[in-house]
Structures are given as structure tokens and as C-alpha cells.
Amino acid sequence: MVLVCASVVGRANNPLYFRSLLPGGDAEILKFQYIVHCALDAVEEKVTSPQRRSGDAVESYLGLLYPTEDYRVYGYISNTRIKLMLIVDDHVARDDEMRQVFKKFHQAYVDAASNPFYTANTPLTSKRFDSTVTAKLTPRT
């Protein structure tokens, strides 16, 4: 599994953070933008019609959102309706592994959002968050 793109999407489905994790991946950044943007439709579907029984715990991990020819988009939604989305390569990823990755991603976001100088639902420009995401989600197998 190779993580190629990480994204944080706000409550109004506006991008808060977008980063290509591929070395020299800026060329495909627009394509990733389109893919993550498209995957928001799947997020809405999963959020509005969750396939779980009554009494089940609310699952933050949304699973596979949108498969394309080359990539797959996985999603995670926080209690504050912040969406964390990751694009992985075409290899099938295990859900347990993706959950762990999303938990790290979420923790990094929580740390960044806890900054008293950060205003909620605004673009994340923290270099620390950027370095954390780069360090924890860099392509690895």
C-alpha cells in the first residue's frame, strides 16, 4: 500500500489541507483534487445512509470511498464532521491497516487544531502538521 495523497476536508466540504505524498507528485495534484472532490459524494452517501444497525457504535472509518482505475480513496470522518481522506495506489489495502493510519492522521490533525492560534474550519497552514503528516504517511509498504 502506498499513500499518494492526504487531505483534510472541512465541515462545508471545503479543503483544509491537501498534500501529495509522492515525490514530485505536484504534477498530478489536480487529478488528486478531482478524485478527493469526487469521493465526497461517497462520504455523503455513507454519512446520510449508514449501513449499520441501531445500537452500533458510530464508525469514524468510512472505508473505501471511490475506486478509480489507478487509485483508491479511503475516508475517515471525525465527530466534528472533519473528513480525512487518503488516496492509495491500486493495491488493495487492509481495513485494519487503514484504520491505524487514519488514527495517526487524526491525531496529527487534533494536535494542529488544538493550537490556540488556529481557527477552526480554516485552511491548515501549520508547518508542524505538514511535517508530521509527511513523516507518518510517507510512502511505505
Add this chain to the structure above:
Amino acid sequence: MTSPQRIIEPGLTAFSAAEIHVAVVPIGLVPEDLLHQYLGLITKHRQVDLGNVRSFYKESQKSPFKFFPWKTGSMHFRFLTEEAASRPQPLAGLHVHRKTLAIIGILHCPAATEFKRAYVRFEQVCRAYPDAQAIRCFAFEPSDMLIAANKPDMPNLVLFPPVRAGGLEQLEGHAEVVMHDFAASLLGELEKWMLTASPAMVSLNTFADSSDKFLVPSTIAEEVSKRLYNDEEMIRKRRYGRCQKAMGDTALLAGSPADASDHYNTAVELCRLTNDLVWTSAALEGLAHAKVLESCITSGALRDRTSFDVATTPPPSPNPSPRNPRIALLQAENAPSSEASRTSSGFTGRPFWYALRQSNVERDVRSLFAEARQAVRRKGAIPLLVEQDLKFARFLAGLHGNKARKEVGELMNAVVETGAALPLIEDKLVTLMEAAQVMGLVGSARKRVLLLWQAIEFSRVSERPNISTLQIARKALEPPDDPLEGNEDEAELFRRKTPVAPGVPRHWAAVRCGCIEAVLNTAILAAQHSDVWDASALLLREHCSELLPQRQESLVNTLAAAAHQMGIDDRQRTGPGPPPLLIFRRCLPLPEPLRPQQLQILPTSTARGPQEGPFIYSAFGDRQQQQEAAAEGVRQQEARWVAGEMGSVEIEISNPTTMQMKVDRLALEAEHVGDPSIAPKDQALGALQGTPSWRSHPVALWLPPETPPTKVILKGAALRKGLYVMTGCSITSLGATWRQKWSLPATTLGQKLQASGAVPMPSVQVTESGGLAEARVTVVQSLPLLEPRLHAPPPTLIPPAQSDSSSSAIVTPEGTPKSSATAAAPAAKGDGAKPLPMAALKGQMLQWAMLLSNAGSIPVTSADVSLSVAASAPAAAAAAALQLRRPMAQGVQVSVGNRLLAQALPLLPAHSGAPSRKTQVPLLLYSPQVVSQEEEVAWLELRLEYSGPRVSAASGIDAYPSSPTSPASPGTPSSGGLLGRRSTVPIQLRLLPSLQVKKVTLAEHHEALQPGPNQQQSQPPERLSHPDSRQTDPGSQQSNPEEGRHHQTWGTSDPLWNGRLPQQQTQDTRQTRDEYSEDHTGSQSSRTTPAMRHRCVVELQVWNETSAALDVWMGPQVSPAAATPVWQDALAYGARLPMTRGHPSTPQHACRRTIPAQQQAIVAAFAEPLSRQQAGGSLAENETEAGTLLLDPAAVQAALTPRALSILLPPTISISFQAVIPNAGESAPLASYELLQGTGEDRPEAAGRSRSQSTAMWGIRCPVGEAVEVQTLVRNESGTSLEVCLSLACHSVDAAPDWERGGDSSSVLWCGSLTGITMPLGSFSNLHNRATICFASPGLYQLYAYEVKMSHGGTHLLPSGCHVQQGSIYFLAEH
């Protein structure tokens, strides 16, 4: 067979099988505007009811349809352009509805030089459509010669009546008849084909049978199967099955789905039997179509649709063509139906889908489509599979909308995956685009954008024409279609090119910028300069913050280059453009004097009072008043403009780019929405007359880089009455002109968060800020415009330093625009009007005039001028009031000559050249201020209300009455009031001290009454040697013509005669009365003072504080309030003001004295009743200035000593009694206590009654039974002869008075006249009346007079006009 470019047809739905393809071909040159108008007449009839067709239908053969729905069915047309209709249809053999079955030519006769050649051209075009079964050539605007000519060689020619000759209704009706006839003709042809159809006509080697573009290579099993079913019988059945399929298609096109179902069922059976899988699938698909159509007919969905759309769809704004505006009007009126039927015939709309959803047809359709897909999948006909999936997905989207998103999404994923295997590039593209459109129908707008972006990339990679790629890119920017309305592919064929409109949500700027950049790059490659301009403008306008400065600069250069390349017409862009951005703030109300007001120019008596109604007290009165006040406040804040006059709008302009921008022209744009008082049809006709409704006032600007929102005031004039909407601004810059709509104002972060939280899924629709409620302004009809000028004579008494602006003859506030009211112009500058500074002397009577001239274009028929004194300083002048620190003047009186104004009406406008366009209204002010000698300030408000003639909704301005109309005349204004204007001029009137009365003294003056005319004209004594006098002007004495007359008065022994009445010399009132009583009761009959007259002289020590000499005298009351009625009458006939002509009584009662500036003098006059005494002053130099001052009541009171009072209020008649007892001589008078003690009782009530009856109580003692001679002395103290009639009464103080009997007859005996004593009395003369009285019993008796009546020359004097001092005498009768 040539290889087609594409197999899959875009925009297919479950209803496409029922639509007859009709090619609409313009023949020759048809102007674009007219072509769209003619197309509107045709495309209006996309759905034709069979009931209407039946009257045109000729049953030439037996109908092949067994279940033809003549009453409920309908035929449907799909109109295609020549380009779309001539495109090869590879599957036309499989589906009959893919063929073009009819052709309609459009011929604009005035543009066709040779009509016959044009018709030949039409016939040539028709030959390109071999399947066409109905051909018509519609010729519009034919010439008279063409109409008259017989055209046997043109069987398909249909002439439309000329618009100018026949009118709109005839043209519309003609089009309806022609289209019904066209449908009937087509129906006949379809029936003919049905009757002649045979299996022999069916080909077994169609495109769907053999093409490798359609079918995947067959497997071995299929080859075996093909040989197995290839015998003769199977071929015959296959032909028959395909024939049944074609007949089913034809029946569906003819509008009979029940017959179509029969044929489809037979076809399915036969095709299954012959293993003809493609036709089996097509027949199953056709059967599904027939089921849906039948369900539409049975559920009434088609019938309900039309009425719903017509009723609910708002009509679009008419876009009249200058060449043929009447057709545009017709099109605008019929726009709802044509607009609704434009997309896919009549199969759209919410009621349609609701009715279809209720019919439970979905289950059958679902199973039929599943069967069909299964069959076609076995055959591997991928295009057919994609088409069926798309049709079914659209059907689900229409039925369930967003609820079907999941199912449709999965279906489209499969379509995209399947489509990737299509062999034709165009098919792949169509598949991507169709999948994107269908995803948009179910609310997956983001997936739609992704698919379209993929289509753009694929189109680029495939090296398709740039113009085709541009179309995809443009579609990616547009918002998704409405699932209830279907797609608009067909509409594009007839639609004009629209500017690039962003339909992608803003919240993901990168995606949106990517879509716009795709359009920009493709448009540059395709050399579509207008799209280049639109895309560049869109990027700069909405994504400037995301662009680097270099990119912004390159975009600006691109804009300029594109504008340079565009044609002249294209440079007038209809959509928005690049920055500057405009934010609408508010429509500014007109300045106060120009603002239309609801006036109540009514008499006060008819005005609605606050207590009107059956109840004296209303519990909700306060609340109603508050509500009315609030409503009035809102009304004042609401912007209402006047037709034809300039209005102002406050906007904010910003330049977010990093470059300096030059705006060559910035003009406000407004749209006339309509007038509620005029019928919509009349408004449309008014719009078609070509009269402009708006006139803007453009400005030019330079905008620095990154200009924040900056306030700018733009102006424009609305030329019609009604409601206007400020739609934006017209901007000319960078070589192009565009219409910039209002941008939304910048929101704070909290507002953004709130908005984002409230709307988790942002709507795709871009908020149109042009429809802001604040951007609307009501425009009333034209109103007259009066230009008032306040004319005040230059004051000569006030130094220039104090006189401010009032020194000029015509008071004109500075900076007054020519079109506005002169005196009220300061109101336009700020929140309040700056008061007009004026100055006057205290007590001065100001004679102002208001010159009114009609500067507008409407006559003034009613007007009212009022001048009121404000109770306090207005808010606007509060600062000035604080600065002045002067007390408020009280008691300022004003008067306005409105009667003269009423007689001058109507005031005609200036351009009429009539003499009655000007008038003058006199104003009078008076301040009788005397208490304070300081400078004071009065706040005046000069208000002018006027209106023009009433305007009726239909005919415009009513004829104003020729006769002068008084504003107070009944019936002129209605209860609702007139719409007019009101201008208010606040005036700050500074009242400067003029005369200061230092002291008031009253002196007694005795003069001898001598016969002659001078008796009544005697003058007050001149105080030549007054010790306080500092008068130095000797000429003033000599100049007084009355000076010598005072020598005629007596010298006097009274110390008061020559001097003032000193306080120490005044006597007690009691003493004075006693003296008088003694005088009357004693032997005063011998004392003769008939020639003496006592008068009182008022002397004022006056200080002239002005800088000019004042001519001062004391005179009777001079008040403008008293003079008003006479004055108004005089003014009405043009007489002069009488104020300066003095007062007739002045020379007789007072002497004038000229007091030099800053000096004091004594002014004297005979005192009249003190309450009315006044001092007056007039200018010696300029008699046009005059005034009066009231005397200070406190000073007068201080001077009003008892002695003076006794003189000022002398008794006119005094009645006293004298009793003589013969035996006892003259008795000594008894005091009151002696009288009371003599009765032996202490009876306060008796004493009290006695006291109340006489001011002096005295009496004598007399024995019982003796006659007492009583002498009644009546003295006339006045200078006139009187006739006195009185009666006497004497009774015991214990008994009640018996007025009837004249006395107490039981105890009092009389001798002499008792009642009705009549005595003629000369002036200052006495008369005696003698009587004898005898008391029968002891007691206290009182004698007094009653019923005292006076008459002068036969005229009875009222008791209030004279004074009677009546005495009485008491008798203590003792044994």
C-alpha cells in the same frame, strides 16, 4: 457501409422511442433573431394531442391501429437542426425512431430574392432525407404577390400570414393549425407504412448484424447457433419478428402504445425463437417504452403537465428584437410552454413524474430492461447495452431523484467501465458525458465534474477537434440538469451561445479553477475568443486570490487580446466580466425637498383626527400611534424615486487584482420590473414601443491595485413609473463592455462558519445577488418641482457682522443645484438641513416673501406653505444651538398668505412659457418679546407642500383644472392624500435686542374739559425736563407736531401732575376710598368739578440698543394676529401691507420720539386699559421696517400704584346716600362695630352680608317712628352724559330682600319715589334725589340702590362697559 463516427445517441430517455425526429431546415438567409422567433412558433407544438389532430385527419384507408387513443393520446416531435438530423444513424435499422421522418423548411420571404429558387433549394435539402414522410416549407412574411399567386408546383408550401397584416393572434393560430395538419399528415403516412409493411421489406444484414463496431467478435458457440438457426424457416420468422419490431416502433411514434405493445410482444416471441438477440433486446426495450407511454396516457400525466407548467413556470424576460418585436412578444407570452417542452417533449415536470410514479410501471420496466440487458449482453452489443443502461438510469433519476443515487451510481460505474471497451472514440466520450450528466441528475455533482474532466482529458488525448473539446469543457462548468426536466442536448441545437457560466461550487477552488482553465485553454486552441474572454474574466473575478500576480497579469493580457480579436457585437458581453467587483449597498432616497411624499393638503376640519371613531378612548391608541410612527419612519427610509429624475445608488467597488485597472465607463444598470397598477399586457406593449426605461449617468475610474471596497455613488434616472431593480453596472474596460452583477458583500469569519454549518452540502446554484430586496426601488409618476426662494428685505438696523446671510436680498443657500429647491437644498447634503441664519430685532415685524417658480415639467395644482415655530432646536441644528448658547425665544408669531397662493394655482411648468409659472407667497413674522433683553434664538420651519395633477393608471396625467384650485377646497385631494413633495427650510432667527424699557412710570394728569375738537385729542405731557433724560437731539422736539398741545392742559395743584407718581406719595386704597366717600357723603353738592378730567400718563424710559435711530411711540395694540384677516384680504387683491403705514390712532394717543442709536429717552402716552398697553417702534429711515414690543408686565405692575390704579380705573358712577334727621340734626356716623353692637346681637351673617353689599359700611342712629330724610347722590365721573335709572330698597338686614315690593313694607315706610328713579347726568355732574323714610320697628336697616341701569344717547350700556361704585347706608332704629 462507411464506418460511423458514433453509435450511441446522447440524451436518450425512456420516451425517445415515441418522438418523431423532425428536421428543421432554414432555407436561404434567415436572420438569427427571426429564426429563433420562427422556431419558437414551431417548437411550441412538440406535443400534439390526437384529439386536435383528428379534425385534420383524413381516413383514406383503414387504420392499422386497433387501440388508437384518439381522446387521450398524443404525438411527440423532436426537432433537430439540419446538422443533427443529417448525422448518420447506424441503428436506424434497429430503431425506427432514429430516422428523420419529417422535414420543415423555414423560409423568410423578404430575405429570399427569388422565391422559386429558394423552394427548389428546399426540395434539394429534402432529398437528403430519404425516410422523410412529411415535408413542409413554412414561408413567413410573404409578399402580397406571392399570396395572390397560385402555386400548384409547390405542394408543400405553407404561407404564414404577415405579422403586420394579420396580427399576432392570427400568426399563432395559423401555426397551430399548420402543425396539427402536419401531424395528421404524418399520422396518415405512418398508417400507410403500417399497412404496407411486410417481412420482405426487412433486411437481415443491418449495421447491428454485422458491424464489428457494434458487436464483439462472435464466439464458437455463437457460430454454431447461427448455423443452427439459419434455415429458411428461421430466416422467415426472423424477418417477421423484425417487421413486428418495426411496426411496434411505428405504432409508438403514431401515439398508440397499446398497439405497439402487441407488436413488440410478437416481436419478442419471434426474435427469441430465432435467437435474434439484438432484436429481442430492442423489442423488450420497445415493450418497456410502450408500457411507460401507456402508463403516461392512463395516468393522465401528459394532460396534467401542460397546465402545471403554464401556471407555475415564470416567464422569462422578453428580449424583443428591433426588427420584429411583435413576434418576440408572442414568444415571450408563450414562453412557458415552449420552454417546458423544449427539453424532451412533454415528458418532463414534477406532476408528470409524480403521476408516473403512482402508476407502478417501474416494476415492469425494471424487469423488461433487465431482460433486454441480459439478451444484449449475450450478444455483446456494448453500445446497445450502454444506451439501455443510460435510458434506465435516466428513468430512475426522473422517478426517484436523489433517492436513486446509489443505484444509478452503480449503474453508471458499470456504464463507464463498459464504455471503456467501446471501439469508437466518440462513443467513449458520449458514454463519459452521458454518465456524468446522469450522475448530475441524482445529485452527484462532484462525480459529474470528475467524469467530465476525464472526458476533457480523453478528448484532448484523442486529438478531437478543439471546438468539440470546448463543448465538453463548457458543459463541465455548467450546473447539472434537473432530473425532472431531463437533459438539454436538443435545446442546444436551437439555443444561442451563452456566456461561460460557472456551475461548479466555489468551495473547492482548485477543482473549479481546473474546470475554468480547461475551458480557457481549449477555447484558446479553438480560437473561440468570446469563450476565452469569459473564462479569463471568470478566473479573475472569482479566483483572484488563488492566482499568482503573474497569472493575473497574463489573464488581463489575454482579456485584452480576446477583446481585440472579437467582433464588434461580441464585445458587448451579456454576462459578467473581470473585476472591478461591485457590491450593492443601498438605493439612496431622494433629498428631502425632492422626495415624493404622501401629502394631506386638506382643511384642518376635514383632516382625520386622532380621536376619530365611535370610542373616546382606545386602549390600543398608543400602540397604533407607535406602529404608525414606525411605519412612517420606514416609509421615510424607503427609497422612492420620481420618474424622469436622477436617483443615486450607493455601491462599493473593489479591485482584488494586483494590477491597476482603468474603467473607461461605469454606468448603473436597472431593469424595469413593472408597474403594479398597469396590466402586464399593457406593460409589455409599452416595452415594445421602444421607449427606454432607464438613463444612466456614466463615470470613469482608475482603480489602484488591490483596492478594498470603496464607496461610490452612481446616478441614473428611471424614466417610467413602477418597480425597478438595480441589476448591476455596465463596465467598459479592456476593450469590451460587460454587465457586472452585484457581488455578495464580504462576510466575517463567524458568518462564514455559521453559513457552512447551516448548509453542510452547499448548493450548486450560485447565489444571484442581483435580486437583492434592497436593490429594488419604487418609482412614482412625475411630480412637479417648485423652486422656492425666500426673499427677505435687507435689514438696515443690524450691523453686517450680526446679520449673517440675511443681509442679501434673496436668501439662497450655498451650493444649491439648479434642479433642486433653492431654500431646501441643504437637506440633500446630510442627515439634516443646516438652518438658514437670519437676524431681526426683537419686536420687529418681518415681511418676507417666498418666490415660487415651477422648475419641473408638471403643473402644480395644489400647494400649501406653512411657517411654524419649532419648540426646540432641530437635531441638525443642535450643534449650532450649543455653539450659540442663546435662550429660546418664546411667542414668535407667524402668518402665511396661502390664499394668494391658492389663487395663483395652477403653476404651469417653465417650458410652457405661460406667465403663471411664478408666484409669490407673503410671510409675516413677529416676535413680541420683551421679558429678556438678551439676544435670543427662534427656530422656524418653513414648509412647502405641493403636488401635481392626479395620475390615472390608464391614461397618464389627468387634465388639471383650468380654474384656480384652492388646496383647501373640498374634493380636490382624496382621503388618501396626494403624492407630492415637501420641502422644509429650517431657519435660525436671531432676535437682537432693540428697545429696552428701563422703567415704567404712571403719572396722574388733570386736564380741563373744554368743548371743542381738541377735547379728545389732548396729548400727554411732554417730559422736557426729566432728570434721567439724556436726550440730546433737539430736533426731535421740534419735529414733533404734537409738541405744543400739552400746553393746553392744566397746570395743577396736585403734586402728581408734573411728576411721576413717587412711591412715597401713594396712599392707601382705604384712605382713597374714604376720601371719596367723604366727598360724596358730605356736603359735596356745592363742590363743582365738572370741567376736570383725570387721566393717567404712561412714561417709559427707553434705551435704544440698536445702531440706528428709532422712531418710538406708544400706541394701542398692534399685532399681526389681529391684522391677519384684513391683511390676507388685502394681499389677495395686491394691496400693500398696512403695517408700515402706522396706526390711525397713534398720533392721537401718543407722541412720537426719535431715539438715536445707543441712547435713551422718555416716551409718554395717555394710558388706556393697561392690559392692552404696548410700545411700538418704527424706523425713521426706512418705514418698511416696523415692529412692536409688549411692555414688561412686571415693570407695569411695579408702576401700577394704587393711586394710579384709582385713576386708571375710575368709577363711572358713584351712588351715595346722605340722611338728615330733622330733630337730631346731623348724626354722627357710626362705625361698623357700633352698628352691630346696636342690634344687641352679634350676628356675623348679618354683618357679613352687609359687608358684601357695600365696600364702606357706615350708618346713623335714628329713633323709631320718625321720618328720616334720605338724599341719594348720584355722580357721573365720566366725561360723557349718561342717563341713570335706579331703584332704592331699604329693609332690615335680618329679612330677605323683597325686590318685587321694593322694600320691607312691614317695618319701613316710604315717602317719595322709590323705584324707577331716572336721572339725566351730564359729564362730571351730580344729581340729588330726596325721599323720606320712617322705621316702624327697631332694628338695623340698610338702604341701597339696585337695578342701576345706564344709557347713553338711548343706548343701554352693558354692566361690563362701565363701573358703578355703589354705596349704602345703615340705619340703627331705636326707641
